[in-house]
Amino acid sequence: MNRIKLWIITAVVLMSMTGYLRLYMLIENGTITVPSYLNLVSLIEPIKIESKIFGHSTKGKPIEGYVIGKGQDTILLMANIHGNETGTKLLLDQFVAKIKSNPNIVSRKKRLVIIPLVNPDGYEINKKMNANSVNLNLNFDTPGWDTWGPLGTYAGPKPFSEVESQIIKQVVLQYKPNMMISYHAQGALVAPEESQSSFALAEWYADETGYTYEGSDSSDLNFWGTATMWFVRTTGNPAITVELPKLTESDWDTNKKALNDLISSNHVF
Numbered sequence: 181m182n183r184i185k186l187w188i189i190t191a192v193v194l195m196s197m198t199g200y201l202r203l204y205m206l207i208e209n210g211t212i213t214v215p216s217y218l219n220l221v222s223l224i225e226p227i228k229i230e231s232k233i234f235g236h237s238t239k240g241k242p243i244e245g246y247v248i249g250k251g252q253d254t255i256l257l258m259a260n261i262h263g264n265e266t267g268t269k270l271l272l273d274q275f276v277a278k279i280k281s282n283p284n285i286v287s288r289k290k291r292l293v294i295i296p297l298v299n300p301d302g303y304e305i306n307k308k309m310n311a312n313s314v315n316l317n318l319n320f321d322t323p324g325w326d327t328w329g330p331l332g333t334y335a336g337p338k339p340f341s342e343v344e345s346q347i348i349k350q351v352v353l354q355y356k357p358n359m360m361i362s363y364h365a366q367g368a369l370v371a372p373e374e375s376q377s378s379f380a381l382a383e384w385y386a387d388e389t390g391y392t393y394e395g396s397d398s399s400d401l402n403f404w405g406t407a408t409m410w411f412v413r414t415t416g417n418p419a420i421t422v423e424l425p426k427l428t429e430s431d432w433d434t435n436k437k438a439l440n441d442l443i444s445s446n447h448v449f
């Protein structure tokens with residue numbers, strides 16, 4: 181009886197090793213090398229890319245995105261909360277396409293939550309505001325909140341009156357990101373919220389891209405009601421705003437190093 185068991189176990193082990201080697205050779209294009217532990221893990225369990233619908237806009241359009249990987253360090257990247265800043269969506273779309281072509285560029289310590297288009301109603305008609313003419317990036321519940329924002333823009337009847345900002349809140353509460361990067365246009369600059377860890381993250385991103393670092397003394401970048409201010413005050417984690425140089429272009433070549441380093445490195449800001 182024991183001998184039969186031993187034969188069965190040996191057969192199973194040999195079969196699985198053969199299968200593994202075939203798979204490995206296929207992926208490595210016939211090159212036989214000694215696979216590292218990481219390669220072995222990645223073959224058994226590839227980085228998972230989940231497409232999500234996080235909710236629906238005022239006009240009922242899906243607010244789509246991705247959850248990639250399942251590491252401890254969760255990064256929230258969001259764009260196009262202002263509907264006319266379409267280069268920001270392009271940037272995150274390009275980033276997701278890059279990850280899809282090689283998911284293993286994402287560190288197993290990371291989990292990415294990516295929302296390329298927060299404001300699909302504004303995007304459709306190339307307008308900054310949402311369908312209720314609200315500036316969504318003034319609709320988050322922060323100290324100093326008011327109905328009217330800088331330059332007379334409408335922040336909504338009350339904080340979180342809009343479904344789009346409610347969806348971002350829900351995503352943050354559900355996934356508990358360790359950082360938020362919110363992409364806007366236009367400016368070629370990186371602006372931190374008011375916290376030491378946000379300053380560090382913004383300095384790092386500015387360094388990686390060559391964009392101007394807008395320090396905390398720039399009061400016009402620290403509006404009340406913004407997604408980033410709400411995020412920092414709610415979670416205590418860092419948040420930065422990246423302003424791309426052009427409204428309708430992604431500036432991928434400038435941002436790709438920062439994005440790749442963000443998901444592959446072990447930096448925790």
Ligand SMILES: [Zn+2]
Nearest residue numbers: 262265364365
């Ligand atoms: Zn903006």
